[in-house]
Amino acid sequence: MKTLIYMSILTSLAFTQVHAQDTLNPESFANSYFETWNKTQSPTATINDLENFLALLTDDVALIHPPYDMTDTREPNGKAIIRKGMTRWLGANTSYTAKLIEITYGYETIVIKYQAEMTYEDETTGEEKRIVRNNLEVLELDEGKVAIIRKYGKY
Secondary structure, three states: OHHHHHHHHHHHHHHHHHHHHHOOOHHHHHHHHHHHHHHHHOOOOOHHHHHHHHOOEEEEEEEEEOOOEOOOOOOOOHHHHHHHHHHHHOOOEEEEEEEEEEEEEEOOEEEEEEEEEEEEEOOOOOOEEEEEEEEEEEEEEEOOEEEEEEEEEEO
16 A cells, blocks of 8 residues: 555656646746846846846756856756856946847757847956857756756857
């Protein structure tokens, strides 16, 4: 009897997990990711904005951002590494806008194409610099969260 109850619970949990993945709306998730990311780039970005973004990621998330980050190995402390890196730049932009161009998706993958424009003060020279960049982000999902981020941008 215990075995039957145990099997029933496992089957229910497995169904719930599969059902949760099946009901993920990729378009909605992509828009949420895009909006949450943009808040972290705002001149008024807060730790709360950063934590909201990080909540979309797995703990072992990998970030590939050529030419800076080139490995797609998921590390147990991937989210902590991203938190540390992003905290350093939080609120560093003096202006930031982004325009969503396109969302494409497939199995456990979402691609977001957007254009971002930002200004910031150069740490060394003190000069204000402006960047306009076309970006392509490929998000690989695992259980409804981002497990791998591939950021491609052309300045």
